Amino acid sequence: MPKSKVRPPRQPMPLQEAQERVKNFTEVSLGYTEEHAILEASRCLSCKKPLCVDGCPVEVDIPAFIKFIQEKNYSQAIAKIKEKNNLPGICGRVCPQESQCEKHCILGKKQQPVAIGRLERFLADETSGSGQQSEQIPSSGKKVAIVGSGPSGLTAAADLALLGHKVTVMEALHTPGGVLVYGIPEFRLPKSIVQQEIDNIKELGVDIQTNTVVGKINTIDELLSGGYDAVFVGTGAGLPNFMNIPGENYNGVYSANEFLTRTNLMKGYLFPEYLTPIRIGRKVAVIGAGNVAMDSARTALRLGAAESTIVYRRTEKEMPARDEEIEHAREEGVQIRILTSPVEIIGDENGWVKSLVCQKYELGEPDESGRRRPVVIPGSEYEMEMDTVIMAIGQGPNPLVSQTTPDLAVNRHGNIIAEEATGKTNKTGVFAGGDIVTGAATVIQAMGAGKKAARAIHEYLMR
Amino acid sequence: MFKIVEKIVLAPSLKLFKVLAPEIAARVQPGQFIILRINERGERIPLTVADFDRSRGLLTLIFQEVGRSTKDLGKMEVEDYILDLVGPLGRPSEIANLGRVICIGGGVGVAPVYPITRALKQAGNEVISIIGARSQDYLILTEEMQAVSDRIWIATDDGSAGEKGLVTDILLQFIENNKPIDLVIAIGPLPMMKAVAEATRPYQIKTLVSMNPIMVDGTGMCGACRVVIGEETKFACVDGPEFDGHLVDWNIAQMRARMFGKEEKMAMETCSCGGDGHCQNQK
Numbered sequence: 001m002p003k004s005k006v007r008p009p010r011q012p013m014p015l016q017e018a019q020e021r022v023k024n025f026t027e028v029s030l031g032y033t034e035e036h037a038i039l040e041a042s043r044c045l046s047c048k049k050p051l052c053v054d055g056c057p058v059e060v061d062i063p064a065f066i067k068f069i070q071e072k073n074y075s076q077a078i079a080k081i082k083e084k085n086n087l088p089g090i091c092g093r094v095c096p097q098e099s100q101c102e103k104h105c106i107l108g109k110k111q112q113p114v115a116i117g118r119l120e121r122f123l124a125d126e127t128s129g130s131g132q133q134s135e136q137i138p139s140s141g142k143k144v145a146i147v148g149s150g151p152s153g154l155t156a157a158a159d160l161a162l163l164g165h166k167v168t169v170m171e172a173l174h175t176p177g178g179v180l181v182y183g184i185p186e187f188r189l190p191k192s193i194v195q196q197e198i199d200n201i202k203e204l205g206v207d208i209q210t211n212t213v214v215g216k217i218n219t220i221d222e223l224l225s226g227g228y229d230a231v232f233v234g235t236g237a238g239l240p241n242f243m244n245i246p247g248e249n250y251n252g253v254y255s256a257n258e259f260l261t262r263t264n265l266m267k268g269y270l271f272p273e274y275l276t277p278i279r280i281g282r283k284v285a286v287i288g289a290g291n292v293a294m295d296s297a298r299t300a301l302r303l304g305a306a307e308s309t310i311v312y313r314r315t316e317k318e319m320p321a322r323d324e325e326i327e328h329a330r331e332e333g334v335q336i337r338i339l340t341s342p343v344e345i346i347g348d349e350n351g352w353v354k355s356l357v358c359q360k361y362e363l364g365e366p367d368e369s370g371r372r373r374p375v376v377i378p379g380s381e382y383e384m385e386m387d388t389v390i391m392a393i394g395q396g397p398n399p400l401v402s403q404t405t406p407d408l409a410v411n412r413h414g415n416i417i418a419e420e421a422t423g424k425t426n427k428t429g430v431f432a433g434g435d436i437v438t439g440a441a442t443v444i445q446a447m448g449a450g451k452k453a454a455r456a457i458h459e460y461l462m463r
Numbered sequence: 464m465f466k467i468v469e470k471i472v473l474a475p476s477l478k479l480f481k482v483l484a485p486e487i488a489a490r491v492q493p494g495q496f497i498i499l500r501i502n503e504r505g506e507r508i509p510l511t512v513a514d515f516d517r518s519r520g521l522l523t524l525i526f527q528e529v530g531r532s533t534k535d536l537g538k539m540e541v542e543d544y545i546l547d548l549v550g551p552l553g554r555p556s557e558i559a560n561l562g563r564v565i566c567i568g569g570g571v572g573v574a575p576v577y578p579i580t581r582a583l584k585q586a587g588n589e590v591i592s593i594i595g596a597r598s599q600d601y602l603i604l605t606e607e608m609q610a611v612s613d614r615i616w617i618a619t620d621d622g623s624a625g626e627k628g629l630v631t632d633i634l635l636q637f638i639e640n641n642k643p644i645d646l647v648i649a650i651g652p653l654p655m656m657k658a659v660a661e662a663t664r665p666y667q668i669k670t671l672v673s674m675n676p677i678m679v680d681g682t683g684m685c686g687a688c689r690v691v692i693g694e695e696t697k698f699a700c701v702d703g704p705e706f707d708g709h710l711v712d713w714n715i716a717q718m719r720a721r722m723f724g725k726e727e728k729m730a731m732e733t734c735s736c737g738g739d740g741h742c743q744n745q746k
């Protein structure tokens with residue numbers, strides 16, 4: 001195909017209007033039409049040495065799938081992605097592309113990079129994520145238990161099933177998906193998409209047992225002695241951090257996990273049709289500035305808060321959330337207070353949050369990482385009236401598995417120690433990956449870890 | 464799906480279910496609980512395992528209808544299925560031969576205290592039980608408790624059974640008149656557990672209570688169930704539910720239990736068709 005000199009601009013993502021979308025929980029980004037997708041795909045140079053692929057933790061063959069889009073061969077295109085990535089509909093929506101694949105796209109040097117994530121999403125939606133090989137896979141006779149059904153566990157499960165192993169996923173909650181269902185809100189990642197991807201994985205013969213808390217109903221050792229040949233632990237980083245400041249136990253103070261779980265998993269936004277309540281005040285403060293914080297602040301507005309404010313200790317440059325989420329949050333009216341951090345929560349006579357006392361910071365000398373360290377401005381405390389405070393300052397590893405598997409090595413934070421390339425732990429037959437190993441990271445990194453572990457588990461089983 | 468195989472109405476708005484859940488029944492220990500969800504739209508409801516039959520794979524649940532979800536549960540019948548049921552959750556009670564122990568159950572709290580009492584008895588302790596209720600009609604598991612106790616005392620608010628008064632009145636008589644007590648375990652409404660802890664504090668008698676804060680996941684993921692134990696914040700679902708009653712911050716516990724008062728009322732009132740909520744219960 002002859003390349004025209006004038007390249008079309010990066011195709012914008014059609015969005016729900018900000019004023020409209022803050023009133024509903026339906027998806028903010030509407031997705032490319034076929035026309036957008038073809039135009040966007042035509043921008044790709046089909047590089048011989050595609051730099052973009054280096055930026056993708058699972059090495060999706062980006063130029064190849066984009067080439068198929070140019071040819072309108074969507075089933076081949078999705079099959080190409082699925083060679084590396086079982087959850088394209090999810091990754092296309094939530095990968096931080098600006099720091100992964102798109103960051104490395106050669107076009108990004110002079111103009112805007114190819115919208116790789118949006119194209120991935122287009123394909124997944126267009127083909128409902130199908131395109132998996134469907135021929136009968138010969139059984140290996142081996143059984144693998146996967147603990148946790150987040151992206152790392154689901155990916156490991158799919159890959160192992162494709163290799164002929166009998167896979168059982170054990171999930172503590174009543175719905176599989178991990179953070180994809182309890183954390184990331186409907187307006188950013190519709191649960192029907194997650195369900196679709198999970199159904200595709202079930203079609204490979206993977207058995208998912210919900211309501212199963214490993215460490216309580218059974219232990220890793222019992223799984224290994226009870227017929228499983230290997231175990232993969234992908235239990236995530238689900239333990240919410242609090243700040244340990246006075247007043248944190250007043251009513252109206254939530255961990256982001258509680259706030260988002262009540263809203264997403266339990267569908268609290270449909271209360272009282274669904275019976276799990278969620279109380280939201282008029283003025284909401286969210287502490288932190290990652291994806292979790294942005295999701296909480298935007299959810300609060302949708303639940304009817306009049307004001308929703310992000311409170312962050314550093315500056316905009318350091319905010320860990322995806323660029324697009326910060327932009328969308330601002331458009332929706334989320335306020336952002338930088339160089340500010342709470343020191344105390346004040347309650348009223350009924351034990352409800354009344355206000356938040358904050359301290360101001362300024363940027364001091366650069367620290368070892370080269371970032372300028374925020375330092376407290378003495379005497380800068382001030383009080384902000386608030387009736388809800390949401391703590392989104394990170395999560396630690398859940399200890400249920402490690403507590404009941406004393407010979408499984410963990411680091412001083414409680415993260416399971418596993419080899420990066422294989423997910424191997426110190427315990428024979430036990431592999432681990434995702435947030436339980438790395439601490440809170442990204443969906444695609446968790447998937448990458450699941451993939452590597454699946455490969456290593458296969459080798460281990462067939463040795 | 465978890466089948467209800469037996470249903471007994473113990474007292475007004477107090478019901479007993481036996482539910483088929485063989486894997487959990489094989490594993491559960493006294494002091495542990497489960498979380499269930501009736502149907503797709505339901506809340507996750509934590510309930511203590513009041514008894515278990517490992518050979519038949521049954522769990523006994525005893526619950527009081529206090530709000531919308533427990534009322535919906537109470538309307539379920541034998542042969543009905545509960546959609547989700549997860550457990551066993553929480554840490555088991557530590558059972559040892561300590562000497563003389565006093566087991567106190569108040570209201571529906573008799574249900575969770577029963578398997579612990581039985582285990583303490585089997586471990587060789589001298590067991591004295593005190594059970595309390597509003598009136599005779601609300602007393603549950605009296606015979607069962609009697610069978611696993613050396614002595615049993617009953618207190619009712621109106622004197623319709625046993626002594627008229629509170630469980631703490633009987634407890635104090637014991638403390639003042641008797642030989643040393645090695646452990647008190649008390650399960651019931653917050654004000655009762657607090658009163659027991661206050662009664663034993665001056666005598667430094669080790670006192671365990673079972674906290675039942677509002678919960679969501681029950682696996683340590685959400686922090687809704689936080690309780691303050693001696694200055695430290697703990698998650699009752701994974702660090703408890705049993706804690707040292709002398710270290711519990713009762714004010715915070717009582718304050719947090721009121722968190723969703725308004726919404727709870729609303730959930731009860733959502734339906735006004737006059738069918739006592741039956742319309743919402745149709746599957």
Ligand SMILES: Cc1cc2nc3c(=O)[nH]c(=O)nc-3n(C[C@H](O)[C@H](O)[C@H](O)COP(=O)(O)OP(=O)(O)OC[C@H]3O[C@@H](n4cnc5c(N)ncnc54)[C@H](O)[C@@H]3O)c2cc1C
Binds near residue numbers: 178184214215434
């Ligand atoms: C609100 C929020 C927004 C986010 N936004 C983004 C984003 O936009 N882009 C992005 O790339 N990343 C995002 N992340 C991070 C990303 O979701 C995680 O890095 C990723 O989900 C980690 O995957 P995982 O498989 O390791 O674990 P998880 O997704 O945490 O799943 C672990 C699963 O294991 C289960 N489990 C835990 N213990 C047990 C046990 N003992 N027995 C059985 N099951 C157990 C849990 O219930 C859970 O379902 C976000 C995270 C949050 C919380």
Ligand SMILES: Cc1cc2nc3c(=O)[nH]c(=O)nc-3n(C[C@H](O)[C@H](O)[C@H](O)COP(=O)(O)OP(=O)(O)OC[C@H]3O[C@@H](n4cnc5c(N)ncnc54)[C@H](O)[C@@H]3O)c2cc1C
Binds near residue numbers: 510574
């Ligand atoms: C570990 C644990 C074990 C429990 N075991 C039992 C048991 O064996 N039998 C039993 O009858 N109940 C038990 N409970 C309490 C039971 O879970 C609640 O009564 C139930 O969730 C209330 O739901 P609802 O929708 O019917 O009432 P709601 O409408 O939610 O509340 C009605 C009233 O109950 C109070 N309440 C709400 N949630 C709780 C709660 N989690 N604990 C205490 N009070 C609450 C509210 O403040 C309100 O006054 C236990 C709770 C926990 C945490």
Ligand code: SF4
Binds near residue numbers: 058059091100116
């Ligand atoms: S999986 Fe994520 S990082 Fe990889 S190509 Fe797709 S959007 Fe980019």
Ligand code: SF4
Binds near residue numbers: 044046051062106116
């Ligand atoms: S680097 Fe950019 S232009 Fe080159 S193949 Fe990748 S997406 Fe296409």
Ligand code: FES
Binds near residue numbers: 679683685686687698
């Ligand atoms: S109920 Fe969620 S942490 Fe205990």
